[in-house]
Amino acid sequence: MPRMSKAEKQRSHSRILDAAALLFRENGIGATSVSDVMKTAGMTHGGFYRHFASKEDLVEAAFSHAVDGVVADMERESTVEGRKRSRQAYVSKYLSQEHVEDRSHGCPLAAMGAELARTGNAHAQAGARAVARMAALLQNDPEGAPDQGLAEMALLLGTITLARLADTRDEATQTLKTGQIAVRLLQDHWH
Amino acid sequence: MPRMSKAEKQRSHSRILDAAALLFRENGIGATSVSDVMKTAGMTHGGFYRHFASKEDLVEAAFSHAVDGVVADMERESTVEGRKRSRQAYVSKYLSQEHVEDRSHGCPLAAMGAELARTGNAHAQAGARAVARMAALLQNDPEGAPDQGLAEMALLLGTITLARLADTRDEATQTLKTGQIAVRLLQDHWH
DNA sequence: TGTACATCAGTGAACGCGCGTTCACTGATGTAC
DNA sequence: TGTACATCAGTGAACGCGCGTTCACTGATGTAC
Numbered sequence: 001m002p003r004m005s006k007a008e009k010q011r012s013h014s015r016i017l018d019a020a021a022l023l024f025r026e027n028g029i030g031a032t033s034v035s036d037v038m039k040t041a042g043m044t045h046g047g048f049y050r051h052f053a054s055k056e057d058l059v060e061a062a063f064s065h066a067v068d069g070v071v072a073d074m075e076r077e078s079t080v081e082g083r084k085r086s087r088q089a090y091v092s093k094y095l096s097q098e099h100v101e102d103r104s105h106g107c108p109l110a111a112m113g114a115e116l117a118r119t120g121n122a123h124a125q126a127g128a129r130a131v132a133r134m135a136a137l138l139q140n141d142p143e144g145a146p147d148q149g150l151a152e153m154a155l156l157l158g159t160i161t162l163a164r165l166a167d168t169r170d171e172a173t174q175t176l177k178t179g180q181i182a183v184r185l186l187q188d189h190w191h
Numbered sequence: 192m193p194r195m196s197k198a199e200k201q202r203s204h205s206r207i208l209d210a211a212a213l214l215f216r217e218n219g220i221g222a223t224s225v226s227d228v229m230k231t232a233g234m235t236h237g238g239f240y241r242h243f244a245s246k247e248d249l250v251e252a253a254f255s256h257a258v259d260g261v262v263a264d265m266e267r268e269s270t271v272e273g274r275k276r277s278r279q280a281y282v283s284k285y286l287s288q289e290h291v292e293d294r295s296h297g298c299p300l301a302a303m304g305a306e307l308a309r310t311g312n313a314h315a316q317a318g319a320r321a322v323a324r325m326a327a328l329l330q331n332d333p334e335g336a337p338d339q340g341l342a343e344m345a346l347l348l349g350t351i352t353l354a355r356l357a358d359t360r361d362e363a364t365q366t367l368k369t370g371q372i373a374v375r376l377l378q379d380h381w382h
Numbered sequence: 383t384g385t386a387c388a389t390c391a392g393t394g395a396a397c398g399c400g401c402g403t404t405c406a407c408t409g410a411t412g413t414a415c
Numbered sequence: 416t417g418t419a420c421a422t423c424a425g426t427g428a429a430c431g432c433g434c435g436t437t438c439a440c441t442g443a444t445g446t447a448c
Contacts, residue, residue, distance in 0.1 A: 003389075003390050003392075003441085003442065003443050003445090004390090004391050004392070004443075004444080005391090005444060005445085006391095006444085006445085008391085008418085009390090009391060009392095012391080012392085013439060026310055027309065028221065028305075028306060030219065030221035030222060031221060031309075033433075034220055034434085034435065034436085035433085035434080035435090041384045043391095043392065043393090044392070044393055044394065045393095045394085045435090045436095046197050046392065046393055046394060046395090046436095046437090046438085047391060047392040047393070048392095048435095048436090049437080050390075050391055050392070050435075051391095054435080054436085055434095055435065055436095056381070058281040059431055062268060078314075103309075109352070109353075110305065111305065112305075113305070113352050113353075113355075113356060114219075114301065114302065114303075114304070114305050114306070114352060115219060115305070115306070116353075116356065117352070117355040117356050118218065118219055118222075118294075121438080123357050124356075124357075124358035127356035127357075128356060128357055128358040128362065130356075131353055131357070146257075147353065147368075147369040147372070148366075150353070150366060150369050151346075151350075151369050151370065151372065151373035153349070153353065154255070154346055154349030154350040154352075154353050154369075154370055154373070155342075155345055155346050155349055155373070156226070156349065157347055157348075157349035157352055157353065158344070158345030158347065158348035158349030158350070159342075159345040159349070161300070161304050161305060161308070161345075161348055161352075162300075162304075162322050162341070162344065162345050162348065163350070164304075164305075165300070165304060165307065165308050165315075165318035165319060165321075165322050166315075166317075166318075166319055166322070167312070167315035167316050167318065167319040171319065174338075175345075178338040178341050178342050178345075179342065179345055181338070181342065182236075182342035182345070182346070182377060185376070185377065185380050185381070186373060186376065186377070189380050190376070193421090194408085194409065194410050194411055194412090194422075194423050194424045194425075195410080195411080195424050196399075196411060196412085196424090196426070197411085197424095198412085199424085200423090200424060200425095203425085214437080217386085224401060224402080225401085225402060226400085226401080226402090227405085234425065234426090235425070235426055235427065236402090236403095236405095236422095236426095236427085237404090237405085237425065237426055237427060237428090238424060238425040238426070239402095239403090239425095240403075240404080241423075241424055241425070242424090245402080245403085246401095246402065246403090
């Protein structure tokens with residue numbers, strides 16, 4: 001059957017990236033094998049190294065790809081609604097029961113952040129860039145105090161992590177509600 | 192050389208638990224092998240199953256052990272200083288550069304939370320209990336709104352995670368400062 | 383435009399390796415008399 | 416209290432397994448003439 005065309009290789013590349021961004025968030029980096037990723041992308045494991053030099057290489061690319069997806073999601077909503085409303089919508093979506101339950105399409109920082117931070121300087125830049133991009137989305141006023149978005153990001157990240165640790169759905173819902181109150185408080189009283 | 196006395200077995204058990212609580216936080220659960228733990232505890236891997244039924248069993252025990260350690264730390268400070276002051280000291284310690292850099296003795300939720308949440312119902316109870324215990328430590332007023340401690344816990348957890356993702360020390364320091372401001376804000380304006 | 387040939391995307395077997403777990407073994411500990 | 420024996424904490428070799436990575440191979444694609 002091989003060889004595929006250049007266009008088809010690019011489509012394969014995208015499928016691998018999508019699969020990795022999904023599985024790394026769902027099951028973690030360490031618990032996801034190259035073979036798992038390639039199977040989900042609809043191929044066998046051997047072809048992987050025509051696309052990436054190593055699993056480490058894929059981790060970095062898939063993480064950035066996942067961040068791109070989340071940011072694009074937010075920016076799509078931004079064009080439709082006003083800036084303030086779109087940020088409120090983003091917070092609501094972030095602190096939702098769906099986000100608690102579906103890690104695979106959710107926040108890459110919540111899903112892979114701790115694991116990424118452990119690899120030391122290898123992914124440091126990618127991690128820091130992701131934090132900056134997502135915090136910027138939450139900034140109340142682009143002219144105002146620049147750290148309110150970062151504090152809000154921390155609160156969202158912490159809340160979803162705690163909600164995912166709850167052992168009942170009711171407890172998770174309560175955690176989300178608490179997070180929503182805290183976010184509003186931060187938005188209203190920052191400087 | 193074997194067999195050891197009962198008292199010595201108990202000491203071995205403690206050493207395994209200490210080593211696991213350290214290594215799981217430092218390198219993650221998946222990246223830490225039973226052999227690593229036993230080596231750090233000063234033994235060979237074979238003896239492990241005289242103490243725990245499986246690695247999963249150890250994960251739960253070590254996590255709870257780590258939480259016990261952190262809570263004990265806090266309660267020790269509580270007796271010396273006043274209640275309000277000791278909470279402030281706890282927040283300062285949590286949002287310190289040392290905590291960013293030394294995962295192995297730090298917050299078990301920040302280090303293992305995401306990985307623990309993934310294992311589904313297996314560790315759900317241990318995770319939820321840890322959240323409740325640590326949130327209670329942060330409660331401003333035991334009589335007041337019960338969720339302020341939970342919101343504060345989320346903020347601390349998120350802030351340390353973001354600080355660990357920063358690629359320079361200065362950026363981490365800035366993240367910690369932002370977190371401290373947000374915590375004060377939450378404490379002052381909650382209900 | 384048609385032909386001859388080099389390229390290379392994807393396959394699937396194979397590699398060395400470390401994992402979690404098991405097991406025969408050891409000899410000091412704990413116990414029964 | 417002393418002796419005989421069962422227990423069992425810890426050792427280190429061994430197990431089956433899945434990992435990341437390599438490689439010979441295939442045959443359609445892309446290219447040179």
